[in-house]
Amino acid sequence: MQTLIINIKQLLQVRETSIKKVSGVEMANLPILENAFLVLENDLISDFGLMENCPKLENATIIDATGKIVMPSFCDSHTHIVYAGNRSGEFVDRINGLSYEEIANRGGGILNSAKKLNETSEEEIYNQSKKRLEEVISQGTGAVEIKSGYGLTVEGELKMLRVIKKLKENYPIAIKSTFLGAHAFPTEYKENHQAYIDLIINEMLPKIAVENLADYIDAFLETGYFSVSETIQIMEAGKKYGLTPKIHVNQFTAIDGIKACVENGALSVDHLEIITEEDIEVLKGSACMPVALPSCSYFISIPYTPARQMLNAGLPLALASDFNPGTTPSGNMHFVVATACIKMKMTPEEAINAATINGAYAMELSDSHGSITKGKKANLIITKPLHSFYEIPYCFATNLIDSVWLDGEIFG
Ligand SMILES: N=CN[C@@H](CCC(=O)O)C(=O)O
Numbered sequence: 001m002q003t004l005i006i007n008i009k010q011l012l013q014v015r016e017t018s019i020k021k022v023s024g025v026e027m028a029n030l031p032i033l034e035n036a037f038l039v040l041e042n043d044l045i046s047d048f049g050l051m052e053n054c055p056k057l058e059n060a061t062i063i064d065a066t067g068k069i070v071m072p073s074f075c076d077s078h079t080h081i082v083y084a085g086n087r088s089g090e091f092v093d094r095i096n097g098l099s100y101e102e103i104a105n106r107g108g109g110i111l112n113s114a115k116k117l118n119e120t121s122e123e124e125i126y127n128q129s130k131k132r133l134e135e136v137i138s139q140g141t142g143a144v145e146i147k148s149g150y151g152l153t154v155e156g157e158l159k160m161l162r163v164i165k166k167l168k169e170n171y172p173i174a175i176k177s178t179f180l181g182a183h184a185f186p187t188e189y190k191e192n193h194q195a196y197i198d199l200i201i202n203e204m205l206p207k208i209a210v211e212n213l214a215d216y217i218d219a220f221l222e223t224g225y226f227s228v229s230e231t232i233q234i235m236e237a238g239k240k241y242g243l244t245p246k247i248h249v250n251q252f253t254a255i256d257g258i259k260a261c262v263e264n265g266a267l268s269v270d271h272l273e274i275i276t277e278e279d280i281e282v283l284k285g286s287a288c289m290p291v292a293l294p295s296c297s298y299f300i301s302i303p304y305t306p307a308r309q310m311l312n313a314g315l316p317l318a319l320a321s322d323f324n325p326g327t328t329p330s331g332n333m334h335f336v337v338a339t340a341c342i343k344m345k346m347t348p349e350e351a352i353n354a355a356t357i358n359g360a361y362a363m364e365l366s367d368s369h370g371s372i373t374k375g376k377k378a379n380l381i382i383t384k385p386l387h388s389f390y391e392i393p394y395c396f397a398t399n400l401i402d403s404v405w406l407d408g409e410i411f412g
């Protein structure tokens, strides 16, 4: 099957040769073709160029994109889409003055979601989660990472990971699965952290490996959650099963966690709302992708990841949604890009690089996703008519999407 998209006003993120990621000043460069065509061959991008060189393809389906912008789908490298119920009650508690920490200390937060998840059947969790996955696809996401971490029991964690596996099987979107058993300590292990860590290492990980349920391992490295040494144990254990670390770190406090993540070969470090000069030094020259989650900062009113400071230091940066029931009940990557521009002072070029090619890198998908490159997946967003792509972050709350494409076909 061949599709020819013609008269594209702006074709964004055009890369002749595949790149892995962009860093520092390179992030200000978003390669664009004005008045372009794009050819899709089955599930892949096969050609692109200026309209003056547009080929005549007798058998192709023609899509006229006059006035519209075409870009690669968003690559959302950090979500918790699989969960049960919601935490709208805690949302109102926060409006009434409680902090995220105070709610967690009262047994709310992650433990609240864990209780709901363990009381809900696998089928029901799948049905709730697939609606969220369909929603983010319709909002332009074309590759996504999904974490466990609301089970916190052997059965609960396996249940979540099996739901992720089923989503992988049933949807034409690239999904990476991350085991986050180390998301919080269940109440019964509050005074005996090592026993829970042993449960993760000796019972959860071997079972996950047998069923091949995870690509990565994660932990919530944070004051009051997993300490640096506890997270090191988790990372080392995961690596024995081939699971590369992708770690929640520096959300509320900086406790030298980033150094441990880099030393343990983490693919990404995520959150980074609080970051020190030393942390930035450690990231320089490493292969670890820093990931910012601005919708989380927005929703729970915490600082934004200091993008400018990090880009000025030459670091790359990816943007992801953090879709979860507690701190970010949204997976809308358009809002993420807009918020990065408005609140983190990223330029539209930087934000789109961060939400496409760098997001792909943080899921080891840059060879197949994240740019308009021949041979990459035909996963695209076609916008409604716009004057320029600057309107993508500018119109932060307007649905600008005309159609989304996965594997060369319109989704939905
Ligand atoms: N911070 C840790 N984990 C999630 C929130 C989890 C929750 O509150 O349910 C996050 O990335 O923000």
Ligand SMILES: [Zn+2]
Residues within 6 Å of the ligand: 078, 079, 080, 248, 322, 324
């Ligand atoms: Zn998260």
